[in-house]
Amino acid sequence: MSAINSSSPILVYLANGVQGGAVVRAALRRGLKVRALVRDRERARALAVPGVDIVEGDLRDSSSLRMASAGVAHAVLQIPIGSQDEMRAAAENALSASIACGLRSFILRLASASRPVPCPEPSFVANAMVEDMVRRSGMPFAVVRPTLYLDNLLKPSARREIVRHGVFAPPIAESQPIAWTSVDDCAEAALTLLERGAYGGDHRIAGPESVTGEELALRVSAGLGRRIVYRAQSLDEFEGEIDAAMGPGTGRLVASRFRFFAAHRDEAETMLSGSLVPQPGLEDFQPTGVEAWVRRHKEDFQDDSPASIRER
Structure with a gap:
């Protein structure tokens, strides 16, 4: 029996993003109602489907979050990357709105696996602060x-390289084994925990196997039916791409985690x-393997036209 009352919507933060959108889809597949929190309704038209109530709000504006939280019992909370001060303020606003509106529980989605011992890496410090x-x-x-x-x-730049040149170039060494996961698997895990009322856990969502860059490329190649190679991108280049896409300074915040991995x-x-x-x-959670995930998204790697290669 589900711990969620299906007559009450689940509040999904950052619903117009890649991760939030995955949560919306996972909830709808379960027949649940969704209140999708977005900053700009006009940019969230893809969410305008039956079962989704789109509300505008800003994590910097506690009053808008209280309005979005009214009548909600459960939420899936995600705090966007930013400075520690920005993330602290966003978390304070979200939590105060949740408490004021009487939310019963929520799932916190964080951007990386936990590190048990404190360290100076900014994203880990920020995650620990939010937790x-x-x-x-x-x-x-x-x-x-x-x-x-x-x-x-x-991502547009990565997809373009795969479609046009058969290269996947993330900012991490080829020799580093990774148990890759997906936003859909993390969304499924979040909704499963909500439905079961399973609170108190810290769930590291990983794939069913750990692969090096070369092994990842082989599985991507098998899924697409053509050869893909892995090439580690320099961290400076990666940082510059993030700055160009998301604004100056963002690249340093995002890349710091990868610099930590390279050094430790x-x-x-x-x-x-x-x-x-x-x-x-x-x-009983069953994670998706690399090849299965690629086959599921195969059509996304077929067209190399500028209109097709877009921000997802």
Whole structure:
């Protein structure tokens, strides 16, 4: 029996993004109603489907979050990457709105696997700060976090290289084994935990196997039916691409995690390499393998026209 009342919508933060959109789809597949929180309704027309109530709100504006949270019992919360001050303010606003509106529980989606020992890497520090704030809120919650997303293959620059040149070039060494996961698997895990009322866990969502860059390329090649090669991108180049796409300074924030992995291979092994070990609430969860994921998205890698290669 589901712990969620299907007559009440689930509030999905950042619903117009790649990760939030996956949560919306996962909820609709379960027959659940969704309240999709977006910053701009006009840019969220793809969410205008039966079962989805689109509401505008801004994580910098606590009053808009209270309006979005009214009448909601459960949420899937994601705090966008930014400075620690920005992420602290966003988390404070989201939590205060949730408490004020009487939310019963939520799932916190974080951007990376946990690191048990504190370190100066900014994204890990920010994640730990958000987790601490959530714990101190006293609300029932569970954490869902990925290894690395296969959906990085679908980013415009990565997809263009795959479609036109047969190259996948992420900012991580070819020799680094990774148990790749997907935004859809993380969304399924989040909704499963909500439905089962399984709170208190910290769930590292990983794929069923750990592969090096060469092994990843072989599985992508098998899924697409043509040869793809893996080439590690320099971190400076990666940082510049992120700045160009998301604004100056963002590249440094995003790339810092990969610089940490490059400098601390033992930590990278712990955080990225192990395949899924289900915890209570996800005992029967079946992660998607690389080749199966690629086959599911095969059509996305067929067309190399500018209109087709777009921000997803």
